[in-house]
Amino acid sequence: MKSFAQKFGCKVFDQRVMKERLPKETYKSLKASMDHGRSLDPEIASIVASAMKDWAVENGATHFTHWFQPMTGITAGKHDSFLSPQGDGSIILEFSGKELIKGEPDASSFPNGGLRNTFEARGYTIWDCSSPAFIKEGTLYIPTAFCSYTGEALDTKTPLLRSMEVVNTQALRVLKLFGNHTSTRVIPTVGAEQEYFLVDRKNYEDRLDLKICGRTLFGAKPPKGQEMDDHYCGRIRLRIADYMRQLDDQLWQYGINSKTKHNEVAPAQHEMAPVFDSANVATDHNQLTMELMRSVAKQNGLACLLHEKPFEHINGSGKHNNWSLSTDDGINLLDPGKTPYENMQFLIFLCAVIRSIDKYPELLRLTAASPGNDHRLGANEAPPAIISIFLGEHLTATLQHIADGVAEEKSSNGVLNTKVTILPNLPKDDSDRNRTSPFAFTGNKFEFRMVGSSASIASSNWVLNTIMAESLETFADILESTDDFDRDVRLIVHETMYHHGKVIFNGNGYSEKWVEEAERRGLPNISNSVDAAKAFIMDKSIELFQRYGIFTPKECESRYEIMLENYIKTISIEANTMLEMTKRQILPAAIKYVGDISASYNEVTSSGVENKAMLKLVNQLSSMIDCVHDIMEILEQEVNAAHTNDLWQTAVNYRDKVIPQMESLRNCVDAMETITSSEYWPMPTYTDLLYRV
Known part of the structure; x- marks a missing residue:
């Protein structure tokens, strides 16, 4: 039996396999394309395709697919076999360089925001050789970009690849100014921590809302939630531990560096965290991770919930996007070293981050x-x-001292002394961590903690890369024309802190005082997706993306429309699911329960006994049934009236009129659940879902 180390990457056509199976010159040419973004020779592609096909067939594959990431939040691909029929009735296995490089799925059938007419179906998938192909369920998966016939990006990978090129160009300019002439490429690196819930499959199947919407639309608070803080990093239940072992085994076979696993804060909630990789590969790996989480769960009689808020009353799930910049020769550009005050290269890159986040907060919030x-x-x-x-007090003070032209006071971080003789003293870090910050510096990277658990991390990273490129270009322009390099480096720090330091906050981001303080500082507080979508069509966003070739104005407009369409469709599906559950499950169950209690009450009364408790329960439930019915009718009216000819107004109607009625209906149903016999309640409760695994 192979060890897990020997199985690592066994389903991936990675550099080890390429080096073994490709001619030396072919491998060299392909690696140059992968490492430096050079165009691939078509003749090289044919050799690679043949070797890739042979390897895939030897490992049980019969089909290949161009695996791409349309703007649906999930992946897609059509599967073609390697079979090629011959005139004598036999077949041969073929896979050409042309088939490797290009595919043609139907572009009109994916979200496009007006980029394609319904009758214009042609789109192209183009091989992304920087992300390795892999075998899954008998098919060779080839990571690709997805573009329209006229060249617009119809996916999340294309803008990510574009952004990686522009930040590489501008970062190399800055590095050369600091005397680095050995690094030839700067790569955005990402590690995406993934939170998720696991529930029993049967309970999942018995909940229409979970199956259709991915979250519970109804559900009374259970007797015990997360109040005791006993689930976080606690003992992993045997069934869950077995699932995690199988998931790790699958992830490792696909070359995904799954490193950490543990229980999260809420009951039935868990997390896995991988080692970082290039932003492009990390994005592909995260999409594959989510697919494997679901499939492994199903194999184990479980359901994996990746919705951001599958249950009320307890924590939801996010995805922490740990982002940094590294060179091809192993230098982390966001590593401050032991003396950040003297590490001016690091401080310039840090200032670029600060300036970028303060200048384009709406775009980061959008993602x-x-x-x-x-x-x-x-x-x-x-x-x-x-x-x-969040930078921490020490790093913030370092920047402020330089900005003010004040020498930094030498200070020791000290040691952590537990006052237990057998335990060693440990050196302290510069600062504690701040879990309330949406964008926190964590030693040599920034952790963007706002991303939703079901989302692709691509958009967060193409925004980070692009806004970072804009700041680095600004700094490079200044420093390339300076006659006093050290003076202008310090001037950049000064100007950054003076104009953009307001975005730095090291305190409690959960407090109401911070909301008030942020407003005084002029920081935007965008509370919902409808308002967030407008960032795509802000003048400064369109100018930024057009300038760096990430999106055309038309592509920006299309993504704005797709976001609103997705919002409308999501809330519409949830509202209609609530209506169906209420009409066909909840009200019939409650009415039956009231009827049975009433019959029992009549029997008791006819025997000469007056039971006030039974009568009170009948009246209470009857009143709640009326409440549920009345709100249900209002909700139905609001859903029918929400749609207009204006996309923005329709989204606003769903946000401001439909959602409040959904919340009212839920409150009334949840209250009714608490006094309805469990024998009558038509679906698994929160206790069933969260504690019966």
């Missing part, structure tokens, strides 16, 4: 916007909807 995440952001479980940066 965390979704109907699901609207339930989560701002609660005492997730960062507030206000974008701010």
Whole structure:
């Protein structure tokens, strides 16, 4: 039996396999394309395709697919076999360089925001050789970008690849100014921590809302939630531990560096965290991780919930996007070293981050916007909807001292002394961590904590890369024309702190005082996805994306429309699911229960006994049934009236009119659940879902 180390990457056509199976010159040419973004020779592609096909067939594959990431939040691909029929009735296995490089799925059938007419179906998938192909369920998966016939991006990978190029160009300019002429490429690196819930599959199947919407639309608070803080990093239940072992085994076979697993804060909630990789590969890996989480769960009689807020009353799930910049020769550009005060290269890159986040907070907030995440952001479980940066007191003071032209006071971080003789003293870090910050510096990277658990991390990273490129270009322009390099480096620090230091906040992001303080500082507080979507069509956003070739104005407009369409469709599906559950499950169950109690009451009364408790329960339930019915009718009216010819107004109607009625209906149903016999209640309760695994 192979050890897990030997199985690592066994399903991936990675560099080890390429080096073994490709001619030396072919491998060299392909690696140059992968490492430096060079165009691939078509003749090289044919050789690679043949080797890739042979490897895939040897490992049980019969089909290949161009695996892409349309603007649906999930992945897609059509599967073609390697079979090629011959005239004599036999077949041969073929896979050409042309088939490797290009595919043609139907572009009109995916979200496009007006980029494609219904009758214009042609779109292209283009091989992304920087992300390795892999075998899954008998198919060779080839990571690709997805573009329209006229060249617009119809996916999340294309803008990410574009942004990686522009930040590389501008970062190399800055590095050369600091005397670095050995690094030839700067790569955004990402590690995406993934939170998720696991519930029993049968209970999941018995909940229409979970199956259709991914979250519970109804559900009374259970007797025990997360109040005791006993689930976080606690003992992992045997069934869950077995699932995690199988998931790790699958992830490792696909070359995904799953490193950490533990229980999260809420009951039935868990987390896995991988080692960082390039932003592109990390994005592909995270999409594959979510797919594997679901499939492994199903194999184990479980259901994996990736919705940001599957349950009320307890924490929801996020995805922490740990982002940094590294060179191809292993230098982390956001590593301050032991003396950050003297590490001016690091401080310039840090200032670029500060300037970028303060200048484009709406764009970063946009990347965390979704109907699901609207339930989560701002609660005492997730960062507030206000974008701010946590640096820690020491690093903030370092920047301020340089900005003010004051020498930094030498100070020791000291040691952590537990006052237990057998335990060693440990050196302290510069500062504690701040879990309430949406964008926190954590030693040598920034952790963007607002991303939703079901979201692709691509958008967060193409925004980070692009806004970082804009700041680095600004700094490079200044420093390339300076006659006093050291003076202008310090001037950049001064100007950054003076104009953009307001975005730095090291305090409690959950407090109401911070909301008031943020408003005084002029920091935007965008509380919902409908308002967040407008960032796509702000003049400064369109100018930024057009300038760096990330999006055309038309592409920006299309993504704005897609966000609003997704919001409308999501809330519409949830509202209609609530209506169906109420009409066909909840009201019939409650009416039957009231009828049975009434019959029992009549029997008791006819025997000469007056039972006030039974009568009170009948009246209480009857009143609640009326309440549920009345709100249900109002909700139905609001859903029918929500749609207009104006996309923005329709989204506003769902936000301001439909959602409040959904909340009212839920409150009334949840109250009714608490006094209805469990024998009559038509679906598994929160106790069933959270504690019966």
